[in-house]
Amino acid sequence: MTAHPTGHPSGAEGFLHRFEGLRSRLPGARLDFVDALRGEAAEAFRQQGFPTRRVEAWKYTDLRPVAAAGFDEPLTAIDTAPALPPAHGAARAVFVDGRFREDLSQLDGLGYAAANLAVALPRLQGRLGGLAADGAQPMVALNTMLFEDGLVVTVPAGVAAGVLDLVSVATASERPEAFHPRHLIRLEAGASLTLIETATGPSASRYLHNPVYEIEVAEGARLTHARLQQEGDAGFQLSTAYARIAEGGTYDNFTLNAGGKLVRNEIHAVLSGPRAACHMNGAQLLRDGQHADTTTVLDHAAPDCASRQTYKTVLAGRSRGVFQGKIHVHQIAQRTDGYQMNQVLLLSPEAEIDSKPQLEIYADDVKCSHGATVGEIDAEQLFYLRSRGIPEERARAMLVEAFLREAIEGVQDETARAALDAAVTRWWEGQEAAA
Amino acid sequence: MLKIEGLTAEVEGKQILKGVELEVPAGEIHAIMGPNGSGKSTLSYVLSGREGYEITGGSVSFNGVDLLALEPEERAATGLFLAFQYPVELPGVGNALFLRTALNAVRKARGESELDAMQFLKLARERLKALHISEDMLKRGVNVGFSGGEKKRNEVLQMALLQPKLAILDETDSGLDIDALKIVADGVNALRSPDFSALVITHYQRLLDYIVPDRVHVLMHGRIVQSGGPELAKQLEAEGYASVQAAA
Ligand SMILES: Nc1ncnc2c1ncn2[C@@H]1O[C@H](COP(=O)(O)OP(=O)(O)O)[C@@H](O)[C@H]1O
Numbered sequence: 001m002t003a004h005p006t007g008h009p010s011g012a013e014g015f016l017h018r019f020e021g022l023r024s025r026l027p028g029a030r031l032d033f034v035d036a037l038r039g040e041a042a043e044a045f046r047q048q049g050f051p052t053r054r055v056e057a058w059k060y061t062d063l064r065p066v067a068a069a070g071f072d073e074p075l076t077a078i079d080t081a082p083a084l085p086p087a088h089g090a091a092r093a094v095f096v097d098g099r100f101r102e103d104l105s106q107l108d109g110l111g112y113a114a115a116n117l118a119v120a121l122p123r124l125q126g127r128l129g130g131l132a133a134d135g136a137q138p139m140v141a142l143n144t145m146l147f148e149d150g151l152v153v154t155v156p157a158g159v160a161a162g163v164l165d166l167v168s169v170a171t172a173s174e175r176p177e178a179f180h181p182r183h184l185i186r187l188e189a190g191a192s193l194t195l196i197e198t199a200t201g202p203s204a205s206r207y208l209h210n211p212v213y214e215i216e217v218a219e220g221a222r223l224t225h226a227r228l229q230q231e232g233d234a235g236f237q238l239s240t241a242y243a244r245i246a247e248g249g250t251y252d253n254f255t256l257n258a259g260g261k262l263v264r265n266e267i268h269a270v271l272s273g274p275r276a277a278c279h280m281n282g283a284q285l286l287r288d289g290q291h292a293d294t295t296t297v298l299d300h301a302a303p304d305c306a307s308r309q310t311y312k313t314v315l316a317g318r319s320r321g322v323f324q325g326k327i328h329v330h331q332i333a334q335r336t337d338g339y340q341m342n343q344v345l346l347l348s349p350e351a352e353i354d355s356k357p358q359l360e361i362y363a364d365d366v367k368c369s370h371g372a373t374v375g376e377i378d379a380e381q382l383f384y385l386r387s388r389g390i391p392e393e394r395a396r397a398m399l400v401e402a403f404l405r406e407a408i409e410g411v412q413d414e415t416a417r418a419a420l421d422a423a424v425t426r427w428w429e430g431q432e433a434a435a
Numbered sequence: 436m437l438k439i440e441g442l443t444a445e446v447e448g449k450q451i452l453k454g455v456e457l458e459v460p461a462g463e464i465h466a467i468m469g470p471n472g473s474g475k476s477t478l479s480y481v482l483s484g485r486e487g488y489e490i491t492g493g494s495v496s497f498n499g500v501d502l503l504a505l506e507p508e509e510r511a512a513t514g515l516f517l518a519f520q521y522p523v524e525l526p527g528v529g530n531a532l533f534l535r536t537a538l539n540a541v542r543k544a545r546g547e548s549e550l551d552a553m554q555f556l557k558l559a560r561e562r563l564k565a566l567h568i569s570e571d572m573l574k575r576g577v578n579v580g581f582s583g584g585e586k587k588r589n590e591v592l593q594m595a596l597l598q599p600k601l602a603i604l605d606e607t608d609s610g611l612d613i614d615a616l617k618i619v620a621d622g623v624n625a626l627r628s629p630d631f632s633a634l635v636i637t638h639y640q641r642l643l644d645y646i647v648p649d650r651v652h653v654l655m656h657g658r659i660v661q662s663g664g665p666e667l668a669k670q671l672e673a674e675g676y677a678s679v680q681a682a683a
Pocket residue numbers: 446447449451469470471472473474475476477478
């Protein structure tokens with residue numbers, strides 16, 4: 001595949017044009033710091049356009065289908081009542097086509113602050129764009145330029161916030177729509193939260209969901225972030241999360257990619273204080289024609305921190321999986337304990353996987369390992385099951401499911417684990433029904 | 436029940452089975468003994484339908500059905516069961532789910548009703564108790580982290596649940612202490628009936644004290660070279676295979 005010969009992919013112009021037209025009406029337009037951030041982001045996006053495969057970080061993921069789509073603003077009626085995915089707790093924030101829906105949400109009396117970004121903006125100077133400040137990220141710049149709504153959560157020190165559902169539903173529309181929610185999650189010292197995010201969409205509808213997260217985990221706090229990506233089969237989801245974890249804090253991210261046409265899950269995490277921990281795990285289940293990219297950038301910037309990454313990918317038909325994982329161990333980060341593993345199960349000879357681990361280690365007392373495996377279903381295991389009377393297709397299904405469930409077993413939070421487990425079951429039932 | 440005639444098979448171009456002749460009538464238990472590498476496991480795998488074996492000649496009839504024409508799962512459904520010499524670990528597959536899926540697959544193929552989770556659990560508990568297996572074995576991944584003895588007992592548990600017509604036990608006694616050996620023997624003896632047969636592959640006469648065979652066969656270099664009653668096992672124990680080789 002060749003890169004664009006000259007200039008920007010066409011879709012970038014459309015977004016810039018829309019920004020010029022909407023600028024004075026976007027949330028926070030009268031707040032100088034917001035307008036300034038948007039202006040800088042627009043400039044960055046104007047210069048870079050959509051990333052092409054000439055950009056190293058996008059070498060394996062071709063965004064031309066996104067760039068070429070020509071997206072509109074969501075024109076969803078404000079009283080559309082789409083079917084919502086199952087709730088995992090009492091608290092939930094619901095976004096329909098990227099717009100916050102107070103009537104469908106439940107954020108009252110929580111014991112911590114949770115609100116829509118558009119409303120909370122006046123109080124967010126210094127926090128908005130504090131972590132997502134990298135001008136070299138065109139998708140983040142696009143988000144900053146055009147975001148409207150999003151979830152802003154602040155859990156005060158010592159509060160155990162329990163489970164909060166973050167729901168994104170895309171509805172069917174005639175023209176492709178794009179939305180760019182911006183979510184800011186802050187856990188103060190010793191706080192905890194389980195954020196369960198579910199993104200769904202209609203089948204055969206093209207849309208772009210381009211969320212950006214800014215996540216702060218303070219001293220001794222713990223955030224479980226389970227992401228169930230179940231976008232519609234023609235949907236694009238390009239997500240970028242920034243997380244900063246202070247001394248003794250834990251950020252536990254698990255992303256299940258089970259939908260979408262073209263998906264990127266990009267996480268930048270910084271372990272900024274001693275004994276902080278970061279888990280970035282995930283499973284990708286890709287059917288024919290799907291493309292999913294997991295890109296992680298992990299900075300060990302303090303001593304005695306631990307990081308664990310295990311990504312499991314199942315590839316069926318002509319699907320394509322990408323894993324890029326970079327671990328940067330700074331000179332100060334002595335006694336770093338890092339682990340990264342990418343395991344792939346190929347169900348079809350036409351599927352493709354690109355795996356690119358990258359370790360940059362500048363400290364000398366470090367334990368850091370990484371590995372990758374690519375395999376097919378184990379013939380011994382398959383025969384064992386069949387010899388017990390289990391038909392071949394069912395036996396294969398059991399082994400695929402087992403491969404995935406192993407990834408989920410590592411999720412410590414029970415509610416999050418159960419939600420992921422149920423999502424795998426639903427995906428698998430859909431897969432069997434389609435077969 | 437089982438009739439093997441002139442069976443020859445190759446692995447990776449190397450002939451391993453060189454004309455096996457063996458008949459196991461319904462209701463009988465036969466033992467197969469033989470030195471390492473003589474083809475005992477190969478025979479059990481060929482009978483259960485593992486890939487990688489080329490059958491170059493002969494036939495196997497199982498209750499009148501051409502066994503070699505069936506898929507492994509069809510062989511299981513018609514009542515064949517192999518207790519593996521090296522049971523396979525299935526990380527991520529819960530033992531309870533595995534056992535229930537297998538049992539229901541076989542029941543369905545036999546035209547019987549499937550068991551729900553509660554019915555299965557009740558049945559499994561009975562069988563576990565009879566085999567002195569602790570219940571937490573159901574909760575673990577299939578054979579994952581099991582000791583050698585636990586793996587073998589898990590094979591016997593599967594046999595007890597699936598109620599085969601012909602059970603092949605491939606060195607199920609290896610590595611077992613005397614108590615575990617008795618449990619395995621009890622498991623087999625409990626299935627004894629006029630329409631259950633077993634083929635017990637073993638190195639040691641010891642197991643045959645507890646599962647008394649009707650016939651003992653010696654497999655060497657891919658062929659049954661001698662057959663006799665239970666006393667043949669005792670003779671082999673005392674004199675080794677050299678005497679058989681001389682006689683053959
Ligand atoms: N997959 C294989 N590839 C090559 N040779 C094999 C394979 N499996 C078995 N063999 C050979 O076949 C012979 C019989 O093996 P096996 O049936 O395991 O013997 P037994 O169970 O009697 O000890 C041995 O010489 C062994 O090396």
